[in-house]
């Protein structure tokens with residue numbers, strides 16, 4: 001476990017890394033950085049944006065009972081993977097390009113994948129490893145070994161616990177959260193699910209229990225436990241506090257997908273309205289970016305009957321462009337099977353998906369091109385258009401204050417053929433661009449080939465047909481403040 005001092009130190013370093021570029025100018029240049037526009041991300045949210053693509057692991061008694069939602073009366077003895085291999089599971093995520101994995105430490109059925117001292121309903125009473133096993137320990141250790149970050153899903157709804165719906169349950173839930181946050185190293189995210197289906201086993205009561213999701217969980221006091229024990233962990237719910245649900249489970253962010261949300265609405269709370277979650281709200285009152293969660297299979301848990309229904313590489317690519325490519329993070333679920341491994345069909349799909357992405361982004365045609373801008377802030381090289389292709393997230397091109405329309409021209413050394421354009425805004429200054437367009441130079445004139453709205457962390461424009469041109473122009477058609485663009489890349493899908 002890290003000491004609080006080390007954690008604070010990490011927060012400081014993360015904020016400084018992004019802030020440095022915004023404020024440090026060579027002494028010869030007088031231009032000062034633009035002031036941020038609207039809500040801006042915290043250091044924690046910036047770290048989360050950097051993840052871009054990570055995965056879920058849905059694994060529990062459901063894997064063995066063939067269900068999606070366990071009732072809570074499952075015998076501990078059903079949990080018995082025949083060949084559990086945390087290394088194989090984590091390697092599958094790594095090979096797919098994921099930067100982290102979030103494990104269902106406890107799903108709605110209440111069964112705990114770690115030997116919690118607050119319940120008997122866990123791996124400790126299962127036959128797996130003679131009751132000595134700990135899935136949370138093994139997955140978190142394998143993540144560490146392979147350089148992936150580790151996160152936990154701890155279902156608020158618990159269909160097993162006798163006190164669910166009463167204040168005593170909140171104490172139980174928080175005790176479990178403390179166990180997870182203090183015994184398994186660094187946690188990059190805590191995923192608070194919003195489902196509350198009503199009926200359950202509840203210690204044998206077998207009844208329907210309704211809760212008021214505005215008040216029952218007393219979220220602010222639960223969130224503060226996470227802030228205290230894992231200050232850099234980003235928390236998910238359908239309304240934050242760090243990142244939001246995108247409003248569907250098919251991996252599709254809205255177009256636009258603003259990273260901001262109006263948190264002042266009275267119905268904006270975990271379990272509250274899903275209005276605005278898909279597209280975000282502009283200008284909004286808080287930075288609350290979207291996560292797209294979707295499963296590689298029809299369900300969240302492994303079912304042998306779905307072995308032939310694993311999403312094809314082309315579907316996974318579509319999802320990637322509709323999530324990461326619209327400024328969201330992608331959380332793709334890989335459900336371990338009854339052996340406790342990722343099935344071969346899932347591995348095959350992921351492998352081909354990754355191969356295509358790697359081939360696409362291996363060569364950036366804009367690298368080495370001559371880039372000029374209609375205007376550069378203060379004429380300063382610190383804000384010149386060359387920063388669009390320097391591969392650094394901390395540098396950016398910007399204009400004078402008050403310039404709402406501007407453009408950048410990329411003159412390639414020779415005609416190139418591509419179909420993907422990648423853009424990124426410099427997030428510490430907020431989301432500034434409202435409308436942009438892309439033109440190609442053909443037959444002695446500019447022709448528009450794409451138009452869009454939100455950029456944010458990343459905008460990937462994927463053209464249905466490749467284009468060949470010597471020059472590309474990015475037009476900022478409308479911006480709420482001088483644009484701050486950190487990346488422009490041109491790529492070709494194989």
Ligand code: FUL
Pocket residue numbers: 068193194195293300
């Ligand atoms: C939902 C849950 O009910 C599903 O089982 C799954 O965990 C998904 C990610 O979130 O709300």
